[in-house]
Amino acid sequence: MKRFIGFIKKEFYHIIRDKRSLFILLGMPIVQIILFGFAITNEINNVDIAILDHSKDVTTQEIINKIASSKYFSIKEYIANETEIERSFKKGKIKAVLIFEKDFSKKLTKENNASIQIITDASDPNTANTISNYINSILRNYQQQINKNIHLAYQINPNTKMIFNPELKSVFMFVPGVMTIILMLVSAMMTSISISREKEFGTMEVLLVSPLKPFQVIIGKVVPYILLSIFNATVIVLLSILVFEMPIEGSLLFLVAENILFIITSLSLGILISTVSENQQKAMMISLVTLMLPTIILSGFIFPISSMPWILQAITNIIPAKWFVIILKGIMLKGVGISYLWKETLILIGMTLFFIMLSIKKYKIRLE
Structure with a gap:
């Protein structure tokens, strides 16, 4: 019995010493109950x-x-x-x-x-x-x-x-949100996991000592995800038009340009996550916490931001998905151009530059 109690104590000590386990066990429930409790509501305020x-x-x-x-x-x-x-x-x-x-x-x-x-x-x-x-x-x-x-x-x-949607079709609300989630997950999450996998298995160092320069290695890693994300965006737009009869009132060229901008923003965020992640597990956990839940709950495509507490409203301003959803709805449903969406566009450009600069600062390559 003493051995069994000692074993239980050892497990407790192991969990307490492991910060990631503590965060998953104690931090995640707190974060989720706050987000779901305050953000998920059918009521409107302010x-x-x-x-x-x-x-x-x-x-x-x-x-x-x-x-x-x-x-x-x-x-x-x-x-x-x-x-x-x-x-x-x-x-x-x-x-x-x-x-x-x-x-x-x-x-x-x-x-x-x-x-x-x-x-x-x-x-x-x-x-x-x-x-x-x-x-x-x-x-x-x-x-x-x-x-x-x-x-x-x-x-x-x-x-x-x-x-803008006189027939009150719910698909007009969900298409921009689904496009945002897919582009964010494919571009950011998959990129962060891919680069972290190379670092975890030690193959990144092999690539870096190859004739390719380091920036060429990184670009080579992200280019496939850019092409996949553009393909996904194209498929979503075509399906929304052909199957769900969703209109595109604004410029199609402007819509393509904004999609590419958001893809680059998401990729730069994925690279930033990879710079602080030693392995795939950590990259996945950070991606889920910083990308998945905020994109779904705090982007405003399902739950109105104005009904959230002021602290959550402030947090939504640093969520790239929020600004992209506004852009998509503006182009597709309201038919507006850059004269109305310049602020949101500049914010995404600013976020992209910030993520890239922070990634360069944090990215340290050690070849031994």
Whole structure:
């Protein structure tokens, strides 16, 4: 029995001394429960919306204040006319616009009937539906309040219009996300594991003493993954067009260029992971923690970022997938070009340069 207890103690000591085992046993559950608990939600919070108020009377102001005071919405801007609506949506600043008709209060009191149009960005159909339902609920609540002491009830008629995906096809949301995940995993994870495998088996040193120069070895390792990723991206786009009838409203050439940029960004991240990984196991673990979960949960293609706690919202800014999903939706669904997506493009370029510079700094070759 003493031998058995001693054996158990030895196993405990072994686990405690192994930092990787401790992280998997204790760290991963904490990270996962925080991510899944806070990020995975069907609720919306702090969604940016715009107001187009043709009436500008007391009633419309009361409704606007009621919407703004809820935790669900934040008034991002006030639009002057209808021509600004599409531009605001394409900039990605807002998710919905509320349009109050002219003489709203007068029609409500004299005709007992007034209309509000709700325009939502349906590139994310689940969020668009939720926004519409929440606004309708707030309007119904306001209507009940003003009808308490009135015999002839006032009627507010909300009319909802979905743009960029009027049929609310969920595939329009999932195609950009799936493309992002596949390109990230093939480009970054496979590259990091491939280079780490060479280092683990000692074949990297054999390659480095060959007539090829070190940078040629690294380029030779990543070129196949660039070609595979471009092939994957092409297949996904063709399937989304031919099978799922997904439109590409923007420039196809611009879409290709952005895909190649994201592939290079992912490859540079994979090389960075390989520089800090001595073996495939460590490369796989780092890739899963830093790529798989963040790409799925924190990229914004499934769960709205605005509904996450501020700390997670801040973290999403360093996730390359977030910016690529915005770019894909902008090109494919909204038909926008570089004039609207220059910021996201520059961020990906900056991340690529940062990953490459950090990889060069950390990459140390020792030939003995």
